[in-house]
Amino acid sequence: MEQERILENLAAAVVDGDQDMVRESAEQALASQMDPLEAVDHGLSQGMAVIGEQFELGEVFLPELLMAADAFDAAMEILNPEIKAQKKQITRLGIVVLGTVKGDVHNIGKNIVATVLQINGFDVVDIGMDNSTLDIIEEACEAKADIVALSSLMTTTMPAQKEVIDVLREMNLRDRFLVMVGGGPVDQEWADKIGADGYGKSAVHAARVARQLMSRKG
Numbered sequence: 001m002e003q004e005r006i007l008e009n010l011a012a013a014v015v016d017g018d019q020d021m022v023r024e025s026a027e028q029a030l031a032s033q034m035d036p037l038e039a040v041d042h043g044l045s046q047g048m049a050v051i052g053e054q055f056e057l058g059e060v061f062l063p064e065l066l067m068a069a070d071a072f073d074a075a076m077e078i079l080n081p082e083i084k085a086q087k088k089q090i091t092r093l094g095i096v097v098l099g100t101v102k103g104d105v106h107n108i109g110k111n112i113v114a115t116v117l118q119i120n121g122f123d124v125v126d127i128g129m130d131n132s133t134l135d136i137i138e139e140a141c142e143a144k145a146d147i148v149a150l151s152s153l154m155t156t157t158m159p160a161q162k163e164v165i166d167v168l169r170e171m172n173l174r175d176r177f178l179v180m181v182g183g184g185p186v187d188q189e190w191a192d193k194i195g196a197d198g199y200g201k202s203a204v205h206a207a208r209v210a211r212q213l214m215s216r217k218g
């Protein structure tokens, strides 16, 4: 089957929350030699964008979002081993403490960022979702992190990214960590405004920015 068709099916299966179809399409993507990250970015994530819009318009409700999320995860179970097999970097580039901020339980994107950072040579301490500012800072200190990476999927939780940076400053710890931000509503403008060191619009972009930050750090 041509790759374009497979990508369309991946997206449609997420929208429909159809786990059988999403698994089958993920297998087809791999069989067609598609880059598994392409399947994530141009297939599964496209479906998520569609269901997100439908939710915003009141055309679907929370159960449909949950089914879409489960379908996404089902495909990731198949794609993840192939993504991890792409491991490019043997030398360890640095330690990243990665989590979703307080009040936010979206973790699909964060999980992809974790995997892609790992295959690019970072040690990732994934602290999960709904993390308070102080917990994030404590984890970063404990892990001796080089980078603190904060995911936020909602406009209502974006201020928590700013809070982490503000509190780091107040605690005189700002110079100790590079801070990266990302997630659906986050953009470069927001990152600049809150004084973050980096922003990534996708997992692949996040890894590129993380590497740049580390090479500048020296």
Ligand code: B12
Binding pocket: 045, 048, 049, 051, 052, 053, 055, 056, 062, 065, 066, 068, 069, 103, 104, 105, 106, 107, 108, 109, 110, 112, 113, 149, 150, 151, 152, 153, 154, 155, 156, 180, 181, 182, 183, 184, 185, 199, 200, 201, 202, 203, 204, 206
């Ligand atoms: C799936 C989903 C859910 C699932 C989440 C399941 C899970 N395990 O994650 C469930 C059903 C639980 C859910 C719940 C809710 N959701 Co919701 N959800 C979504 C949806 C449809 C998709 C998100 C997603 O997974 N995208 C796919 C991934 C791959 O993309 P991504 O997360 O953006 O990640 C990529 C990049 O952003 C980047 N990235 C991500 N994190 C980071 C971090 C760093 C450091 C970097 C550099 C990069 C980076 O890399 C990733 C991979 O390329 C979005 C719509 C949307 N368009 O985002 C709404 C959406 C985020 N949800 C929304 C809402 C309102 C809710 C609820 C409040 C609904 C409710 N009434 O209860 C709750 C909130 C719960 C909470 N407290 O967090 C709204 C938020 C609106 C706003 N205020 O901004 C959205 C935008 C839908 C909408 N259009 O209205 N949701």
